Amino acid sequence: NAGVTQTPKFQVLKTGQSMTLQCAQDMNHEYMSWYRQDPGMGLRLIHYSVGAGITDQGEVPNGYNVSRSTTEDFPLRLLSAAPSQTSVYFCASSFVSSRRLYNEQFFGPGTRLTVL
């Protein structure tokens, strides 16, 4: 099992550009999420999904879109990049038992994004 994979590992964008951060998992996990990690701010939840076709907003969703057309993939789209979106982005997935989310999450290696 590859676990949770993220591409790219590094990305530099100019203000106003758009891009998609890819996330895939091969563990058949229903729950997937995106976090951003900033110094002194910890991990903040951007968007999450409890299954294919279902997404919801986290703490900091503005400027980001997600979709979940398959169980395996959960891409994060930056619509018009801004310097404030410079961060490290982590994707995570988790098994959901009896529709209660109390299983540990598996994290990808992260994408380091710089917006100039």
Added chain:
Amino acid sequence: AQSVAQPEDQVNVAEGNPLTVKCTYSVSGNPYLFWYVQYPNRGLQFLLKYITGDNLVKGSYGFEAEFNKSQTSFHLKKPSALVSDSALYFCAVYMNRDDKIIFGKGTRLHILP
């Protein structure tokens, strides 16, 4: 508002001494609590969780955590610290009202040789 707090940005401990990394929470209903560790340039790794049952939970790498309902705390502990325990530690809480998992800001643990 439901939240989780880690009151210390950094904790320094001498190798061989016991360590504690603090976490407090504020949630409605029964809390589901987690600890994760992050090594440099890596994603987070699960250490342990409290769902129900014994207040003392044992996890990976010799770590344990004590759930205290009256103090709304879930402190991470280890009896004897190793230099290799130096990392960033995150406490997290599952908010069952809306299926979110919220993380604290993290505590950097330095184990001094």
